[in-house]
Amino acid sequence: MNKIKLNAAHDHDACIRSALTRAESLCQKRGVRLTRLRKKILELIWQSHSPLGAYDLMDLLQASSDRERVAPPTVYRSLDFLLENDLIHKVHSLNAFVGCNNPLHKHSDALFICSNCGFTDEVHSATIQQAINLSASQNRFSVKSQVLEVLGLCENCR
Amino acid sequence: MNKIKLNAAHDHDACIRSALTRAESLCQKRGVRLTRLRKKILELIWQSHSPLGAYDLMDLLQASSDRERVAPPTVYRSLDFLLENDLIHKVHSLNAFVGCNNPLHKHSDALFICSNCGFTDEVHSATIQQAINLSASQNRFSVKSQVLEVLGLCENCR
DNA sequence: AAAGATATGTTATCATATAACAAAATTACC
DNA sequence: GGTAATTTTGTTATATGATAACATATCTTT
Numbered sequence: 001m002n003k004i005k006l007n008a009a010h011d012h013d014a015c016i017r018s019a020l021t022r023a024e025s026l027c028q029k030r031g032v033r034l035t036r037l038r039k040k041i042l043e044l045i046w047q048s049h050s051p052l053g054a055y056d057l058m059d060l061l062q063a064s065s066d067r068e069r070v071a072p073p074t075v076y077r078s079l080d081f082l083l084e085n086d087l088i089h090k091v092h093s094l095n096a097f098v099g100c101n102n103p104l105h106k107h108s109d110a111l112f113i114c115s116n117c118g119f120t121d122e123v124h125s126a127t128i129q130q131a132i133n134l135s136a137s138q139n140r141f142s143v144k145s146q147v148l149e150v151l152g153l154c155e156n157c158r
Numbered sequence: 159m160n161k162i163k164l165n166a167a168h169d170h171d172a173c174i175r176s177a178l179t180r181a182e183s184l185c186q187k188r189g190v191r192l193t194r195l196r197k198k199i200l201e202l203i204w205q206s207h208s209p210l211g212a213y214d215l216m217d218l219l220q221a222s223s224d225r226e227r228v229a230p231p232t233v234y235r236s237l238d239f240l241l242e243n244d245l246i247h248k249v250h251s252l253n254a255f256v257g258c259n260n261p262l263h264k265h266s267d268a269l270f271i272c273s274n275c276g277f278t279d280e281v282h283s284a285t286i287q288q289a290i291n292l293s294a295s296q297n298r299f300s301v302k303s304q305v306l307e308v309l310g311l312c313e314n315c316r
Numbered sequence: 317a318a319a320g321a322t323a324t325g326t327t328a329t330c331a332t333a334t335a336a337c338a339a340a341a342t343t344a345c346c
Numbered sequence: 347g348g349t350a351a352t353t354t355t356g357t358t359a360t361a362t363g364a365t366a367a368c369a370t371a372t373c374t375t376t
Binding site for chain 2: 092093110112114115121123125127128130131132134135136139140141142143144145146147148149150151152153154155158
Binding site for chain 1: 355356363
């Protein structure tokens with residue numbers, strides 16, 4: 001995917017800052033620790049604003065700090081922490097991770113991922129959820145979790 | 159996941175047979191070749207009726223035939239063929255593959271996957287699709303493809 | 317039967333993710 | 347403040363999933 005083309009409506013710096021601020025307060029509220037490493041990784045994910053693989057993150061960490069290259073377990077542990085605390089999502093179809101917009105909601109949102117620029121939008125739609133729940137109940141299926149990843153072109157790239 | 163508990167409504171042998179028959183005629187119609195290997199792999203996938211990983215398939219192939227263990231590229235090439243011809247789906251959240259029910263439709267269906275027995279049901283819901291399309295258009299996003307995987311408990315396991 | 321095309325075999329390697337244990341940092345408690 | 351307990355990070359090795367590149371075999375057409 002190419003570098004993201006920021007659109008006018010999207011102040012990316014503000015977006016990153018607010019995501020980090022929300023993460024801080026959420027972790028404080030939950031009594032968990034957003035350590036320097038975890039925060040750095042979350043920041044890198046938001047800076048990209050497009051799905052990043054764990055090994056991409058390892059490269060970025062090495063580049064952004066003057067530190068040694070961290071090993072896979074280090075980055076995966078931070079990713080696990082961020083996942084558990086709803087601060088990021090895993091994009092299964094890409095083996096990659098993106099920032100989560102609304103970590104406060106127990107959400108099962110749709111991810112709209114631009115295959116050109118990588119811009120990823122997390123959308124909560126009650127309509128989609130109702131449709132899935134209806135289909136589940138018609139098939140006598142009880143839903144525990146779900147993955148909805150939509151690939152296509154964002155407003156700027158289409 | 160455990161062995162699948164077949165329910166009364168599901169005649170598994172007939173299910174496999176009909177899937178293979180449909181695959182045969184579809185390939186004939188399309189002028190592509192359902193070779194012995196590809197057919198065997200498709201059969202193994204349907205026998206399981208639950209998502210199988212590529213390496214699981216390698217094991218099963220070895221066990222079911224008296225042949226040597228096939229190497230990864232061999233099985234992945236067959237899987238690619240089956241994917242291209244809409245005979246199977248990839249379950250991204252499990253890195254696994256399941257048989258496709260309706261290979262004739264250009265479909266983007268929901269997969270309901272039982273996390274207990276692995277039974278996987280492919281459901282086409284116009285309601286879900288409409289909801290996704292609506293949400294996409296509201297976000298000025300043009301959809302190319304989508305992945306909807308619902309994990310939970312099937313009728314028998316809940 | 318030969319040539320061309322398609323499919324499969326083989327070896328090596330890349331990409332993604334985790335197990336197991338050691339060291340360091342943080343927190344809790346006295 | 348100092349020590350124990352807990353949590354986090356570092357390190358090494360390895361598991362798991364997937365593909366590249368090239369060789370051999372099989373099928374198709376003539």
